[in-house]
Amino acid sequence: MGDAAAQPANQPPLLKLVRDAQVLPRPPVTDLPEPDDDVPLYAARRHIYPQRVHGTYRRIKWIVLYLTLGVYYLLPFVRWDRGPNAPSQAVLVDLANGRFYFFFIEIWPQEVYYVTGLLIIAAMALFLMNAVAGRIWCGYLCPQTVWTDLFQTIERWTEGDRREHMLRERQPWTIERLGRTGLKHFLWLMVAWWTGGAWVLYFADAPTLVKDLATFQAPLVAYLWIGILTFTTYALAGHMREQVCLYMCPWPRIQAALTDEHALNVTYRYDRGEPRASVKKSEALRLQGQPAGDCIDCYQCVHACPTGVDIRGGSNLGCIQCGLCIDACDAVMAKIGRPARLIAYDTELNIKRRQTGERPFVRIVRARTLLYAAIIAIVGAIMLYTLATRHTESISVIHDRNPVFVRLADGELRNGFAVHILNKLLQTRNFVLSVEGLSDVDLRVPGIDGDNGRTVVVPVGPDQTREVRVLVSTYQALPPAASVRLTFWITDPATGRRASASDHFRGP
Amino acid sequence: MAEKHETDAITGTATTGHVWDGIRELNTPLPRWWLWLFYATIIWSVGYWIVYPSWPLVTSYTTGMFNWHSREAIITELDALKAQRGPMVAKLAAASLQEIVADPQLLEFARAQGRPAFGENCAPCHGAGGGGSKGYPNLNDNDWIWGGKLDDIAETIRHGIRSSDPKTRLGPPMPDFGRDGRLKRAEIETVADYVRSAAGLVTDPKADLAAGKAIFLQNCVACHGENGKGNRALGVPDLTDAIWLYGSEKAAIVDSMWNGRAGMMPAWAGRLDEPTIKALAVYVHTFGGGEK
DSSP states (O other), X not given: OXXXXXXXXXXXXHHHHHHHOOOOOOOOOOSOOOOOTTSOOEEOOOOOOOOOOOSHHHHHHHHHHHHHHHHHHHXXXXXXXXXXXXXXXXEEEETTTTEEEETTEEEOGGGTHHHHHHHHHHHHHHHHHHHHHSSHIIIIIOHHHHHHHHHHHHHHHHHOSHHHHHHHHHSOOOHHHHHHHHHHHHHHHHHHHHHHHHHHHTTSOHHHHHHHHHTTOSOHHHHHHHHHHHHHHIIIIIIITHHIIIIIOSHHHHHHHHOOTTSOEEXXXXXXXXXXXXXXXXXXXXXXXXXOOSOOOOXXXXXXXXXXXXXXXXXXXXXXXXXXHHHHHHHHHHHTTOOSOSEEEEOHHHHHHHHTTOOOOOOOOOHHHHHHHHHHHXXXXXXXXXXXXXXXXXXXXXXXXXXXXXEOTTSOEEEEEEEEEEEOSSSOEEEEEEEESOSSEEEEBTTBOOSTTSOEEEEEOTTEEEXXXXXXXXXXXXXXXXXXXXXXXXXXXTTOOEEEEEEEEEOO | OGGGGOBXXXXXXXXXXXXXXXXXXXOOOEEHHHHHHHHHHHHHHHHHHHHSOOOBOSSSBOOOTTOOOHHHHHHHHHHHHHHHHXXXXXXXXXXXXXXXXXXXXXXXXXXXXXXXXXXXXXXXXXXXXXXXXXXXXXXXXXXXXXXOBHHHHHHHHHHOBSOSSTXXXXXXXXXXXXXXXXXXXXXXXXXXXXXXXXXXXXXXXXXXXXXXXXXXXXXXXXXHOTTSOOBGGGTBOOSSSSXXXXXXSHHHXXXXXXXXXXXXXXXXXXXXXXXXXXXXXXXXXXXTTOBO
């Protein structure tokens, strides 16, 4: 310090600034709360008892439930005749043989890229649904919603509707209550068990597997999967319910980022509903010519909600947009003689427009809906085109890597190839194998007698791949150039269809 | 105390009371079942300690309830695989080599079995695809020192060449004409010129082929034959074809004559079971050089 004071002029400016700086104590923060480590970081679950409703959207949900569950449970039993060389189940994932059957479509493992197309279409369909009417996937089509709906119906049937159920839960256990709850869990487990049972039927011949399962002849893995899916269905649809939507599912977060102001969301029309008051008070206010809302604060919308949301608070992460609150509210509106659809599929934008006296509008055709639809159409068209024009036969060739070529005793050159021939038809085909590219060649397949070195007939079984070793020798006096392009052809004389694959003939 | 549970005005969410540089932490509590699930996974992990080998001890480790061992698991899987292949292997054992080649299904199975067996046992000398190298015959070509029929190949694999097997293939080794002084360097070079010319290879125009032939007739015909075609019964190679196990250059031929040759191959009977030897014979035969 003494040196610095003695030679102030030589000091660099920054150091000088630091030296001269006065360190002041930070002013005390006065308005801070005391750190509180006792704040609960984990919230107890609030049990939800959704009330039964009747109405348009409930009807739509029933229809969707019947359709989707009907398809899921019964589809494995639908038959589709493919002849003697393939299974006769319309939809079958044949893991052992690496085949996927879907009615008239059969997919080989190397064609799984169709699944990529399906995934793109599925994602775009989800986005499109979201752009048109928010989370209608969540509200109507999601398996979690459909099964939860079914389980809640069972719950209402056994333990009673909202009030009855709540009341019963506050009373001591009686034989009746025990019986009702027991019956509920038994039915839940039955549905869950049948859900797991239907799942495994997609992986084997359904009628046979049902018989084997019943007689305990089925493979252990089948029982294991039924057990796993029974557990997951029982746990997710019976117990987890809205917790799956609120905490486990990523889609609500993605959806929130994808939505826009024109998407038709389940909306409380507060322009009509506010100010809230009782029926009598509202009527009195109206008679006086004072503003009165249609909402009578009856909480029917909240009681009907399967995720326990109050839709009157506006757009909400918990809302799966099933529309059951619309049905609940409409019933109340009908009773009090006010127009329906106080809650409706609508936009915040329209509320603002109505408030300023403008006409509300619905714009379904927008840039994003057009884009999503276009992508779906394009991907679908590409998939259809490739599916319609795909070949029923194909050939692939792998050149021997060691040795690359062989010199025979009389000096001629030979190359060895592993040739795979695919037959996607359901009958045996005799492919004529030939080679082009060298003028004087001898083509042989060990194990199959050929036509004096020019062609070899290779039989390939129905729906199979066959690998044959192919030896190509050349009698040319001079060895060919280091590499000559060869084309292997397979021709099916019965249908006239051809396929080819290219490789090279290599010499020294 | 009231200020502890302060509510954030914008989000309507309670705060935890933690503040960093004036930034208050909102309290968005996790569901309690999540916490229980977390504890359940910890308890579940304890199950692994009980069931599977886990904790290291001073000289060993905890073995777990069922004495599970990854090596034994693999052995079980291999046994299951062997059991699955059993019927086909039995067929392979029962069929003759000719029957195997005639049956497309058996041929495919034999080739599939032969490929890994070849890679494990034969490839170190003969190369991964049987391409061979100097001193180790190429099994793809159609030049066979001891015969290229299915049975010949199987016999060679079983008993080997100049091996310790009592039934081994045993032929006269190529003598070391130079080392033991039977022929002089110049004479050997003359014979090498003659052998090359007889095989249709380019030779030095100044070479004395007649002298070479004379020495060849005196020393080589006993094994290689008058026309140099060799003798398969004794494992004597053909000197007139395009295939040279030790090279066709003059220096290589001189080397063979000077130092002699006695290539050997181990016997595999006893080391490999009979179905594997059959599969190998078929696999090698279908490299492309097999004879009928």
